Amino acid sequence: MERWNEVRTAYAVIRLGTVSAAAEALGLHRATVIRHIDALEEALGSRLFIRHARGYTPTEAGLDLGRVAQTTHEQFDKFAARTRGRETTLTGEIIVTSVELLAPLITRALARFRADHPGTTVRYIASGRILELAYGEAHLAVRVGKKPDHPDNVVRPFMPLRSTFYAHTRYVEQHGLPASEAELVNHTFISHQDPTRTPFFAWLEAHVPAQNIVLRSSNQRVLLESVLAGIGIGFMPEFQAQALGNLHPIMPPRPEWAMPLWLVTHVDLHRTAKVQALSQALLSVAAQS
Numbered sequence: 001m002e003r004w005n006e007v008r009t010a011y012a013v014i015r016l017g018t019v020s021a022a023a024e025a026l027g028l029h030r031a032t033v034i035r036h037i038d039a040l041e042e043a044l045g046s047r048l049f050i051r052h053a054r055g056y057t058p059t060e061a062g063l064d065l066g067r068v069a070q071t072t073h074e075q076f077d078k079f080a081a082r083t084r085g086r087e088t089t090l091t092g093e094i095i096v097t098s099v100e101l102l103a104p105l106i107t108r109a110l111a112r113f114r115a116d117h118p119g120t121t122v123r124y125i126a127s128g129r130i131l132e133l134a135y136g137e138a139h140l141a142v143r144v145g146k147k148p149d150h151p152d153n154v155v156r157p158f159m160p161l162r163s164t165f166y167a168h169t170r171y172v173e174q175h176g177l178p179a180s181e182a183e184l185v186n187h188t189f190i191s192h193q194d195p196t197r198t199p200f201f202a203w204l205e206a207h208v209p210a211q212n213i214v215l216r217s218s219n220q221r222v223l224l225e226s227v228l229a230g231i232g233i234g235f236m237p238e239f240q241a242q243a244l245g246n247l248h249p250i251m252p253p254r255p256e257w258a259m260p261l262w263l264v265t266h267v268d269l270h271r272t273a274k275v276q277a278l279s280q281a282l283l284s285v286a287a288q289s
Contacts, residue, residue: 006040009033010048011069014062018055091119094274098142100126101220102161102261104243105289106142106282113281120274133266139275141264142282148262154270156279158261159286162238163200165250170230172248181251184208190226190234193218200235200257239289261286 012022013033023030037056041048048062058066098106103126110122131137134152148155167177167187178184184207191213195201204213215226227234233250235257241247263282269275 003040003043006036006043007065007069007072009036010040010062011066011073013037013049013056014058014066014069090117090273090277092274093121093123094140094278095123095125095138096140096142096278097125097127097131097138099128099144099220101237101240102126102142102144104240105237105285109278109282109285112285113278116281117274117277133264133269139265139269140278140282143262143264144259147260148264152267154265154267156263158263158282159289161259161261162253163235163257163259164238164253165233166227166236166241166247167233167250168228168230169246169248170228171233174230177248178250181207184250185212188212188214188232190215190217190223190232192216192223198235198259200254203254203257204235 009022009026009028009032012025013019016022016025019030019033022028023033026033028036037049044061046061047059048065049056049058096106096110103124106124106126110124114120114122125131125138130143131141133139133141134150142158144161167175175187178187189204189208189212191204192198192201193216195205214232217223217226223234224236224240226232227236227247228244236247238253241249263279265275265279
């Protein structure tokens with residue numbers, strides 16, 4: 001293997017018949033091809049070619065070298081094909097992560113991905129903890145808020161997370177709907193335990209008296225179930241409200257309430273078939289939401 005470059009050059013001359021043709025095929029200078037052959041013959045202590053005006057004719061030792069080189073070349077080709085197959089075959093597990101709030105959107109994309117690629121399995125980690133893609137904790141992440149800036153990640157815009165106030169039919173039947181922003185003070189609301197975390201909860205705190213906020217929680221599931229139970233009016237993403245039904249928007253989403261979503265992959269995995277396929281499924285669902 002220490003002489004692999006010279007062996008490769010000699011094999012090219014054997015296949016192509018001339019030094020010039022081998023030099024062109026390998027992208028080498030003609031003098032380099034001759035130097036490789038001379039060095040290989042010296043190392044082996046045997047003539048590999050008979051030189052003549054019409055080219056190089058392999059000796060018995062040269063033909064033997066050609067057979068060995070051909071076998072090695074074929075084995076490398078098979079190895080390369082297997083390696084490419086590992087990168088392109090859509091089988092095995094893929095790990096995706098997002099905050100729990102995005103689960104209705106993400107699972108729609110996962111259903112599409114699994115239908116197209118039944119040989120795969122998915123682990124979906126819905127968590128507020130930011131998993132480290134560089135350490136293999138996830139292959140793909142959907143992140144909310146400020147654009148991630150880790151240098152080893154590939155970051156693409158996913159979709160804006162548009163949210164607004166919604167009241168469930170249960171609430172509307174008892175209390176009606178506010179006809180204007182001024183009437184918000186006549187209704188009850190559900191808010192986050194830490195309203196400074198998101199622009200829409202901060203807006204709510206600034207425009208509604210504290211006594212009108214009748215329930216607070218830091219758990220997204222609790223906030224959702226409280227709206228569905230009719231306890232009060234609450235914020236939620238448009239895609240989530242549309243999927244659930246029986247929810248009435250109080251006002252159109254405001255641009256300042258929107259939060260950007262980002263599709264994040266590690267640079268080493270970004271172009272693998274599974275990551276690309278799941279990314280496309282996610283982007284397709286986002287485009288329809």
